[in-house]
Amino acid sequence: MKIIEIRTTPLLAPYIKPYHWAQGVIQGATVILVEVHTDEGVTGYGESVGTPSAEAVQAYIRLAGDGCIGRSPFDNARLMADANHALFQALGTCSSPRFAGMVLAGLEMALWDVMGKATGRTAHELLGGAVRDEIQYFGFPQGETAGEIAAGAKELAESGCEVIYVKVGRGDALDVAIAEQVRDAIGPEKRLRMDPNEHWNPVKASRMIRKMCEFDVEFIEQPTNSESITALAQVRANSPIAIAADQLVFTPYDTFNVCREKAADLIVLGLHETGGLLRFSKSAHIAEAAGINICIHGLYETGITTCASNQVAATVPNLDDGNQYMNHFLEWDIVKTPDLALRNGKLPVLDGPGLGFELDWDAVGRAGELHEKQVTDNE
Ligand SMILES: [Mg+2]
Numbered sequence: 001m002k003i004i005e006i007r008t009t010p011l012l013a014p015y016i017k018p019y020h021w022a023q024g025v026i027q028g029a030t031v032i033l034v035e036v037h038t039d040e041g042v043t044g045y046g047e048s049v050g051t052p053s054a055e056a057v058q059a060y061i062r063l064a065g066d067g068c069i070g071r072s073p074f075d076n077a078r079l080m081a082d083a084n085h086a087l088f089q090a091l092g093t094c095s096s097p098r099f100a101g102m103v104l105a106g107l108e109m110a111l112w113d114v115m116g117k118a119t120g121r122t123a124h125e126l127l128g129g130a131v132r133d134e135i136q137y138f139g140f141p142q143g144e145t146a147g148e149i150a151a152g153a154k155e156l157a158e159s160g161c162e163v164i165y166v167k168v169g170r171g172d173a174l175d176v177a178i179a180e181q182v183r184d185a186i187g188p189e190k191r192l193r194m195d196p197n198e199h200w201n202p203v204k205a206s207r208m209i210r211k212m213c214e215f216d217v218e219f220i221e222q223p224t225n226s227e228s229i230t231a232l233a234q235v236r237a238n239s240p241i242a243i244a245a246d247q248l249v250f251t252p253y254d255t256f257n258v259c260r261e262k263a264a265d266l267i268v269l270g271l272h273e274t275g276g277l278l279r280f281s282k283s284a285h286i287a288e289a290a291g292i293n294i295c296i297h298g299l300y301e302t303g304i305t306t307c308a309s310n311q312v313a314a315t316v317p318n319l320d321d322g323n324q325y326m327n328h329f330l331e332w333d334i335v336k337t338p339d340l341a342l343r344n345g346k347l348p349v350l351d352g353p354g355l356g357f358e359l360d361w362d363a364v365g366r367a368g369e370l371h372e373k374q375v376t377d378n379e
Contacts, residue, residue, distance in 0.1 A: 137296075166195070
């Protein structure tokens with residue numbers, strides 16, 4: 001089997017309401033749909049996150065795709081290594097592994113979809129097989145105010161989510177109000193996590209963590225700058241609340257370093273950081289050797305990523321029981337089947353073949369038009 005064409009399409013899948021976090025306010029998920037076509041008529045689909053520029057990400061995926069033409073989709077590791085060397089190590093003159101992961105994720109996902117469809121197997125079977133039957137996700141309420149977030153948290157807790165996760169890092173008073181009102185809304189039993197998304201330096205983190213102890217917070221995710229493992233390790237060494245690493249773990253090397261430096265109690269990791277399923281799996285196994293759990297990360301994504309993440313997460317022994325889920329923010333998804341609505345905060349491990357989804361081509365068309373309109377409006 002040979003790859004004969006790679007197609008890329010920028011899409012905008014709108015959110016029901018604006019998404020607030022420490023880094024800004026987002027209106028929808030901008031992604032690049034990646035299609036891998038083969039000479040045997042099998043087509044696989046994946047998506048890359050289109051930030052900061054959908055056009056730039058699309059251009060890099062096209063270049064990576066050019067290197068795949070005429071080659072076997074089963075040569076996943078070699079295809080990705082070649083693309084990484086040519087584009088993101090710039091043939092040995094540069095190194096941008098984090099951007100590489102984000103750009104290449106969609107292409108790598110689509111290769112797994114092809115491999116699964118061609119063999120009639122799920123991606124998780126090809127990765128060694130599932131070690132669980134279902135995957136548990138956290139409830140992620142959103143809103144501009146603490147009251148809005150608390151109302152969403154109550155609803156999610158009542159729907160069966162055992163873990164509630166909130167964004168903070170939005171100002172001291174608002175952060176404390178969010179913690180207080182959410183804890184009050186979900187009661188004492190549910191587990192509460194918070195994510196300041198790098199907006200606390202070690203001194204501020206120490207001050208805010210002392211305040212958060214009152215609200216029985218389970219862990220605080222990536223409080224400090226993503227470039228410094230040392231800062232995270234410093235916060236963790238003095239923190240009575242567990243600390244998770246997120247934006248400083250992209251590659252298997254990052255995973256090893258965070259474990260070696262004892263910088264985190266848990267690692268948050270997604271396919272858009274690692275560059276797809278295979279390197280996600282490698283990173284998860286490195287963390288497993290250190291006794292650290294992996295929590296699936298979410299970004300501005302559609303059901304394609306939900307399905308792809310579910311496939312690889314099914315194979316990870318050290319998977320956390322509160323993983324990130326982003327579909328409830330979408331006004332509509334571009335995935336037609338399966339139904340990705342959580343039940344009791346869970347999804348089953350998905351059937352295949354491949355990544356296990358079918359696209360809704362009407363929705364893909366609408367999302368393509370919305371992206372084009374956004375480009376035109378910005379001109
Ligand atoms: Mg995070």
